[in-house]
Amino acid sequence: xxxxxxxxxxxxxxxxxxxxxxxxxxxxxxxxxxxxxxxxxxxxxxxxxxxxxxxxxxxxxxxxxxxxxxxxxxxxxxxxxxxxxxxxxxxxxxxxxxxxxxxxxxxxxxxxxxxxxxxxxxxxxxxxxxxxxxxxxxxxxxxxxxxxxxxxxxxxxxxxxxxxxxxxxxxxxxxxxxxxxxxxxxxxxxxxxxxxxxxxxxxxxxxxxxxxxxxxxxxxxxxxxxxxxxxxxxxxxxxxxxxxxxxxxxxxxxxxxxxxxxxxxxxxxxxxxxxxxxxxxxxxxxxxxxxxxxxxxxxxxxxxxxxxxxxxxxxxxxxxxxxxxxxxxxxxxxxxxxxxxxxxxxxxxxxxxxxxxxxx
Amino acid sequence: xxxxxxxxxxxxxxxxxxxxxxxxxxxxxxxxxxxxxxxxxxxxxxxxxxxxxxxxxxxxxxxxxxxxxxxxxxxxxxxxxxxxxxxxxxxxxxxxxxxxxxxxxxxxxxxxxxxxxxxxxxxxxxxxxxxxxxxxxxxxxxxxxxxxxxxxxxxxxxxxxxxxxxxxxxxxxxxxxxxxxxxxxxxxxxxxxxxxxxxxxxxxxxxxxxxxxxxxxxxxxxxxxxxxxxxxxxxxxxxxxxxxxxxxxxxxxxxxxxxxxxxxxxxxxxxxxxxxxxxxxxxxxxxxxxxxxxxxxxxxxxxxxxxxxxxxxxxxxxxxxxxxxxxxxxxxxxxxxxxxxxxxxxxxxxxxxxxxxxxx
Numbered sequence: 001x002x003x004x005x006x007x008x009x010x011x012x013x014x015x016x017x018x019x020x021x022x023x024x025x026x027x028x029x030x031x032x033x034x035x036x037x038x039x040x041x042x043x044x045x046x047x048x049x050x051x052x053x054x055x056x057x058x059x060x061x062x063x064x065x066x067x068x069x070x071x072x073x074x075x076x077x078x079x080x081x082x083x084x085x086x087x088x089x090x091x092x093x094x095x096x097x098x099x100x101x102x103x104x105x106x107x108x109x110x111x112x113x114x115x116x117x118x119x120x121x122x123x124x125x126x127x128x129x130x131x132x133x134x135x136x137x138x139x140x141x142x143x144x145x146x147x148x149x150x151x152x153x154x155x156x157x158x159x160x161x162x163x164x165x166x167x168x169x170x171x172x173x174x175x176x177x178x179x180x181x182x183x184x185x186x187x188x189x190x191x192x193x194x195x196x197x198x199x200x201x202x203x204x205x206x207x208x209x210x211x212x213x214x215x216x217x218x219x220x221x222x223x224x225x226x227x228x229x230x231x232x233x234x235x236x237x238x239x240x241x242x243x244x245x246x247x248x249x250x251x252x253x254x255x256x257x258x259x260x261x262x263x264x265x266x267x268x269x270x271x272x273x274x275x276x277x278x279x280x281x282x283x284x285x286x287x288x289x290x291x292x293x294x295x296x297x298x299x300x301x302x303x304x305x306x307x308x309x310x311x312x313x314x315x316x317x318x319x320x321x322x323x324x325x326x327x328x329x330x331x332x333x334x335x336x337x338x339x340x341x342x343x344x345x346x347x348x349x350x351x352x353x354x355x356x357x358x359x360x
Numbered sequence: 361x362x363x364x365x366x367x368x369x370x371x372x373x374x375x376x377x378x379x380x381x382x383x384x385x386x387x388x389x390x391x392x393x394x395x396x397x398x399x400x401x402x403x404x405x406x407x408x409x410x411x412x413x414x415x416x417x418x419x420x421x422x423x424x425x426x427x428x429x430x431x432x433x434x435x436x437x438x439x440x441x442x443x444x445x446x447x448x449x450x451x452x453x454x455x456x457x458x459x460x461x462x463x464x465x466x467x468x469x470x471x472x473x474x475x476x477x478x479x480x481x482x483x484x485x486x487x488x489x490x491x492x493x494x495x496x497x498x499x500x501x502x503x504x505x506x507x508x509x510x511x512x513x514x515x516x517x518x519x520x521x522x523x524x525x526x527x528x529x530x531x532x533x534x535x536x537x538x539x540x541x542x543x544x545x546x547x548x549x550x551x552x553x554x555x556x557x558x559x560x561x562x563x564x565x566x567x568x569x570x571x572x573x574x575x576x577x578x579x580x581x582x583x584x585x586x587x588x589x590x591x592x593x594x595x596x597x598x599x600x601x602x603x604x605x606x607x608x609x610x611x612x613x614x615x616x617x618x619x620x621x622x623x624x625x626x627x628x629x630x631x632x633x634x635x636x637x638x639x640x641x642x643x644x645x646x647x648x649x650x651x652x653x654x655x656x657x658x659x660x661x662x663x664x665x666x667x668x669x670x671x672x673x674x675x676x677x678x679x680x681x682x683x684x685x686x687x688x689x690x691x692x693x694x695x696x697x698x699x700x701x702x703x704x705x706x707x708x709x710x711x712x713x714x715x716x717x718x719x720x
Binding site: 165166168169171173175221222224226228229239241243245249251253255257259261262263264265269273275276277278279280282288289290291297299301302303304305306308 | 531584586601629637657663665
């Protein structure tokens with residue numbers, strides 16, 4: 001597991017199959033973002049069969065085959081879409097292609113599981129909403145900063161159990177390491193492709209707010225982006241922030257940036273702070289400086305005291321098994337379609353507000 | 361030292377006299393807020409002579425005398441103001457009285473050192489600005505969450521040394537414990553007296569942003585207050601947040617609240633996060649859950665690595681000695697007058713924006 005670069009962060013969890021072998025077949029395509037490995041790991045560990053891979057880039061396919069030796073190489077996307085046993089297509093395409101690809105997958109009768117950000121424009125979101133309504137298929141999103149982080153999963157459980165009372169505020173920090181700028185693909189620096197920093201890495205944040213605060217909708221009240229220190233890449237937003245208020249009165253602030261210092265052991269010191277009427281939670285997701293240094297730490301302070309939990313290897317990632325069951329049972333346990341779409345909408349609205357305010 | 365209740369948090373630092381005995385005489389009045397003890401401790405440790413105390417409340421005076429046995433009790437404020445050897449008057453009056461008291465002190469030819477928040481209205485601020493211009497006296501403010509916290513002092517030194525490059529963002533969390541609501545004085549719950557949560561405990565925050573980011577001015581872009589869980593006290597704002605952008609492009613978000621859970625060992629888990637182009641700093645000011653539990657921890661991550669510093673007892677509080685020298689030398693080393701006034705202005709503007717947006 002690479003902890004130095006968020007783009008290649010692909011956690012491996014406990015294997016907890018929810019289906020019999022061969023019962024849930026899926027395919028992978030759109031290998032542009034390394035998150036595809038995390039998506040596939042999660043599904044395979046939950047019992048899914050990874051049958052096909054397709055990508056225009058033969059080198060990416062070769063590397064993918066090394067990670068998943070049993071996978072067959074499809075000569076085209078159609079080959080995958082024509083296999084009636086394929087129930088779901090997982091993809092981490094260039095962000096601007098994720099929406100159109102999902103529409104095509106759903107129109108072929110398959111569920112779709114895309115890397116975040118799911119869209120780079122509100123028009124793509126609307127098209128996906130229509131296609132979901134027409135086809136009855138799922139457009140699910142790999143919001144890895146919650147779904148693939150054990151302490152983030154545990155936080156949801158604790159809140160549901162009433163551990164902090166009513167949630168009134170969430171703060172999210174999503175710093176990322178740029179790394180060697182030359183090793184990033186071209187699309188990473190093109191605004192029309194990556195959609196802006198609030199759309200891209202901000203999408204994790206909006207989803208977490210809605211989930212932890214129990215909102216169904218929210219209003220973007222403030223948003224701002226900047227290019228503070230990367231003039232060579234004029235379309236790169238290296239900093240973004242936004243403030244939202246949920247339909248239940250809870251509020252949210254998040255900051256995302258590309259300023260993780262070289263000296264940090266991992267790609268970013270991601271944090272989430274959840275303030276409730278009766279207690280608060282802090283997640284030190286990937287690193288906990290000064291403690292034993294590993295992440296997956298959840299701190300809960302409530303009326304009884306201060307509690308620190310090291311959750312590495314103790315929680316697992318229930319999302320993937322739930323997603324497989326949802327696809328088979330047509331249920332919405334892992335995540336409702338509306339939740340995924342609303343999270344996408346809020347990050348796109350934040351981005352639009354920041355650009356209206358001046359942008360980069 | 362009480363760590364359970366922020367109102368009575370009065371740190372004692374190293375004694376580092378900057379004057380000879382008797383060279384700098386000051387008086388205390390306005391004992392309404394426990395911060396007066398922190399103010400006096402800081403000055404006495406820097407060599408000042410606490411000569412007088414005056415307050416309408418005899419019981420408060422008695423308790424004050426117990427802490428400072430050598431102090432003389434003045435029968436009126438005039439008695440203090442008439443003593444030509446008194447150079448400075450320290451006070452922690454009810455917030456709404458701080459501005460008018462300061463004007464009176466300055467008009468009597470003394471410098472003034474008030475607890476934060478220095479004002480509860482922009483009109484008071486303007487009156488103080490005028491009086492400073494007319495009298496040449498100082499209106500200094502005890503922004504204790506930076507001036508009386510060793511790791512907060514050290515953060516300023518590190519930034520000045522270039523440890524994190526150019527500061528682009530600051531986040532401040534100022535949670536406070538309400539404690540037994542019945543033990544709070546009446547004025548604590550009256551908006552006209554305490555000024556609102558962004559004016560009151562938010563004043564620390566705006567000051568820290570300007571100091572760490574090196575701003576001379578800033579624009580309030582977003583502000584919000586709420587009473588989430590204290591309907592019995594309709595004028596209490598138990599939550600507040602605001603976002604600002606500095607005149608140098610650095611930005612700021614802060615949250616303040618009265619939701620510190622009973623189980624936390626101290627009155628609030630105050631934090632400051634400072635993001636620079638080359639590194640970042642986190643301050644765990646009063647408590648560091650899961651470490652050995654004490655506060656005064658500074659975490660610095662830069663190009664070279666992760667650094668954790670336990671600064672308790674290692675930095676001291678240079679502000680007080682600098683303030684004494686400033687009063688004697690008519691210099692502005694501790695804090696410029698404009699910095700203090702601008703910090704006050706920004707929290708008052710934040711409060712006004714939050715009220716315009718709906719308020720409580």
